[in-house]
Amino acid sequence: MPAIVALLQDDALGAAREGDNMVPYFAAYDVMMQENGNQLIVGVSDTRVVATYQLTLITGLSLRASRRAQIESVRVASELRGQGIGQLMIEDAVARARTGGCSLIQLTMHKSRTDTARFYEGLGFTPSHFGFKRSTV
Template sequence: MIRWREAKREDVPAIVALLTEDSLGAARESEDMPAYLAAFDAMSYEYGNSLIVGDADGRVVATYQLTFITGLSLRATRRAQIESVRVSAKLRSEGVGEAMMRDAEMRALHEGCTLLQLTADNSREDAHRFYERAGFTPSHIGFKRKLNP
């Protein structure tokens, strides 16, 4: 049984391990734990920015970030943005992703959101199929631009 809860600082190493478990994450994450801990600390002070973990008997086996966004478009729709979705490779195809999306939806509804949105890397075809089965529609094209401070 997986229990969904807010992440704690001591969960950060396990979360980073999940982020690096696939080829994309392995190429873009690092072993700089102080940077991840500082980011977690900053997130904990931001209203509407939550890091959620799936806890199975005291082990972090899944994670996602949920951010609430209030805006004017779509008749002032409040939306929830899901990011950094990861499920332990050992538990994929076991219903963990579906449970995660239900948890995210429940949290979004509790915050008054009427839209749940996410992005997925173009190369993650299995993830695309999963999100469509979960009721998401591939309605937009996303763009990103790295900034050099």
């Protein structure tokens, strides 16, 4: 878990919003693994965690009751970016979504991540929607 959280902290946004206390991360992982259709994928090189993403399969009624996949928290170790790891992860996510019966794969990202937007567009994603967030606290 510390290696995964370190990847989440490995940029300006993550450094400001992630913490060092591992207890809530372990608790969240336990809940995630109990939820159907929720997967945490971890990329390892030798014995080092170098990449991660979360994939959630969602059954819904819109788009003729299409099943979709939601990708979250895509991270590659900063010193390994630009080497094709991110593309391999997205290809893996698409394959997992297809196997899970999904006809659509979607993601959100912070709008300040302009390089990341170009990356996703290069992989065939289109910026088709606006997203909104609101705290419940």
